[in-house]
Amino acid sequence: MKLKNILISGVGVLALTSCSDYLEVDAPSSATVESVFSSPSQINTALNGVYAKVLSDNTFGKYIYVDLALNSDVDFSANSNEVAQINAPKRFDCTAESGTVEKVWNSLYSGIETANEFIYNLENSPLYTEDNSEYEELAQKLGEAKVMRAMFYYELLCYFGDIPFTFVPTYVSQDFVPAVTSRDEVYAKLIEDLRAIEPLMIPSTSLSEGVERISQDACQAMIARLALQAGGYSLRPAEGTTVGKMARPANSKEFYTIARDYAKKVIDSGTHSLTNSFKKVFVDECNDIVNNGDDPIFELPFGTGSTGQVGYYWGPKCESSEGVTPHAWGEAKGDARLEAFLRYKYDEKDLRRDHINVFWYYTSSNLPQVHADYSSYNGKWSKLWKTIALGNNTTGATGINFPYLRYTDVLLMFAEAENEIEGKPTAAAQDALKQVRNRAFAPADRAEKVDAYVAQVSTDKETFLNAVLDERALEFGGENIRWKDLVRNNLYGEKLFYTFLRYHSTAVNSVASSEFSDMVEEYDGIKWSEILPYDIFSCIIKNPGDKTLYENTSQPLRFIFNPYKTGTQPQISPANFMEQNGLPYTPISEKDVTGLASSSSTIGWTDTQFYNWCNDDGSPKAQVLYSLYGYIRGEINGDITLVVDGKATRINPVSYDVKNLPAVRYLLPYPQEAIARSSGAYKQQYGY
Numbered sequence: 203m204k205l206k207n208i209l210i211s212g213v214g215v216l217a218l219t220s221c222s223d224y225l226e227v228d229a230p231s232s233a234t235v236e237s238v239f240s241s242p243s244q245i246n247t248a249l250n251g252v253y254a255k256v257l258s259d260n261t262f263g264k265y266i267y268v269d270l271a272l273n274s275d276v277d278f279s280a281n282s283n284e285v286a287q288i289n290a291p292k293r294f295d296c297t298a299e300s301g302t303v304e305k306v307w308n309s310l311y312s313g314i315e316t317a318n319e320f321i322y323n324l325e326n327s328p329l330y331t332e333d334n335s336e337y338e339e340l341a342q343k344l345g346e347a348k349v350m351r352a353m354f355y356y357e358l359l360c361y362f363g364d365i366p367f368t369f370v371p372t373y374v375s376q377d378f379v380p381a382v383t384s385r386d387e388v389y390a391k392l393i394e395d396l397r398a399i400e401p402l403m404i405p406s407t408s409l410s411e412g413v414e415r416i417s418q419d420a421c422q423a424m425i426a427r428l429a430l431q432a433g434g435y436s437l438r439p440a441e442g443t444t445v446g447k448m449a450r451p452a453n454s455k456e457f458y459t460i461a462r463d464y465a466k467k468v469i470d471s472g473t474h475s476l477t478n479s480f481k482k483v484f485v486d487e488c489n490d491i492v493n494n495g496d497d498p499i500f501e502l503p504f505g506t507g508s509t510g511q512v513g514y515y516w517g518p519k520c521e522s523s524e525g526v527t528p529h530a531w532g533e534a535k536g537d538a539r540l541e542a543f544l545r546y547k548y549d550e551k552d553l554r555r556d557h558i559n560v561f562w563y564y565t566s567s568n569l570p571q572v573h574a575d576y577s578s579y580n581g582k583w584s585k586l587w588k589t590i591a592l593g594n595n596t597t598g599a600t601g602i603n604f605p606y607l608r609y610t611d612v613l614l615m616f617a618e619a620e621n622e623i624e625g626k627p628t629a630a631a632q633d634a635l636k637q638v639r640n641r642a643f644a645p646a647d648r649a650e651k652v653d654a655y656v657a658q659v660s661t662d663k664e665t666f667l668n669a670v671l672d673e674r675a676l677e678f679g680g681e682n683i684r685w686k687d688l689v690r691n692n693l694y695g696e697k698l699f700y701t702f703l704r705y706h707s708t709a710v711n712s713v714a715s716s717e718f719s720d721m722v723e724e725y726d727g728i729k730w731s732e733i734l735p736y737d738i739f740s741c742i743i744k745n746p747g748d749k750t751l752y753e754n755t756s757q758p759l760r761f762i763f764n765p766y767k768t769g770t771q772p773q774i775s776p777a778n779f780m781e782q783n784g785l786p787y788t789p790i791s792e793k794d795v796t797g798l799a800s801s802s803s804t805i806g807w808t809d810t811q812f813y814n815w816c817n818d819d820g821s822p823k824a825q826v827l828y829s830l831y832g833y834i835r836g837e838i839n840g841d842i843t844l845v846v847d848g849k850a851t852r853i854n855p856v857s858y859d860v861k862n863l864p865a866v867r868y869l870l871p872y873p874q875e876a877i878a879r880s881s882g883a884y885k886q887q888y889g890y
Contacts, residue, residue, distance in 0.1 A: 239327040260309035276684035278541035280576035282824035294832025304873035317351035341402035346416040389432035412494035420500035426465040433457030434690030444889040462619035474609040488587040499607040506601025517584025519563035528568040532596030539577035572810040580680040627666035695863035709815035709822040741776040848889040
């Protein structure tokens, strides 16, 4: 039985203490604790309660992957507000009153409290002894709770830096205000905790629920993730600056060694491979197909109708009318989007490109409309990919699993750590990168795109690191990983600087000539002025019913003539074009789709203008200027402003020393409520 089916009835079951927020906890019933942890079946129910905290929309069900996916050169959310905001963390612009920040903080700590209770009570249970025949299974459950506790703490460390920390449940310690602890110490304790339980855990191949349950290999991968982030750079308080500075811990190499060793454990175990195609990994998740031993190491086991927003916020938007869609899949928001230029960074033969990048959405009358915006839809997951539709009046709670830990991540973490430790790209590091790229290219292309490419980027440590990070950008879009990768390698400021200029120069170039074009093209190694299609030509087509072309086999589609390059409209009709080029498509009209008398019956090419991001006066639109507001932004008068130590500072990007960019204040403020309840024990830093 799939774990997600078990958890549907277990969501919210465990409430040994009831928490309205982290610092307000009621006392538990000791009788409840004794009865629960004296029964193996009740222990399992209690563990489901910890899983329920992971599956909550306030944590991994939505907020962490949608609301707190910070802007970068991969994940991107446009914002047109020209003034500072209370609740816009994606653009590094929020205050201690942010509702999003408070909700995530409270929910993560509620998850920690629930995990702490489970761990404490199981470790003190009369059943948890080595002479008990069920000891192995109980140790496995203990390990699952410890990994989930580490997951909660990991997000807090990434978003807040030094944090309140404890492994003791509140009802035992009676400490409602645990001390703020150095991130280095927290990382070390989390890693030590998982390293101790990891040998007692069970590989995913021996679990009946497979990768829907946290396994030994998932624990190993989590140790690698914690250690790699711990060993890298992060924003830290420093004298002489209000925002702080980027620095690594003194024992950075120790953390990198742990990351390498535990990633290698996963690799050497042979438990996982990259047999399935990139597309199949995510489409199978949309269809409740759990593939054990492949790329996913641990999938968040959401339940249809109860948990998870995957495929509702990801994938193309599906508009509804009064909550109902004209098709059977229901509404989708499509808000978890990608930076508008990412799609052009894929090699034209990269098999990931056309699955990730979706060029159109569906209106409430079911018309596939070209999406010309400041970001693009991420097609990894979509409600539309489900073979069995959820219903035309559905919204979220899709039940689509999310791969929290993937083997590709482990391979690339190993490559990064090995390269850092050895000071060069070793053969083992190169092989790890090759495995990821092998899946991304057809066998006939691998000699050039895998072997020759890896040899080309393996000349030195820095070049190889950049190649690994580039691969991660192409692989993990929509998984809230990119900004953490950039922080760890002290590249966040640089990538944001050029992301802003890429948007700005493209906008200006649509009407004039940007002074930033040359520097952006030199940095990216891409002649944007030559490849960007300011006009994209398309036509509506009948769905050919071929999943190799489009996963949904019934919705009308858009055929895009020039999705990745400049071009002029074909001088022949869509029908003649399809026939002459041997394409299996039948052009249709809007009226053929909607059946409405008001819809056009013309079958022809549509010209959609992209990158039309300037106002009538030639100035870039607000979304170009303000989407990275808290770090770099444009002004109406044409100035470019960089936030230096918390102060808006006018700069000339052409002459600015990019190697000395200020730190990005990506860390979030402690919620004001938490500070108030701590009676001043918690204090804001980083200029908040």
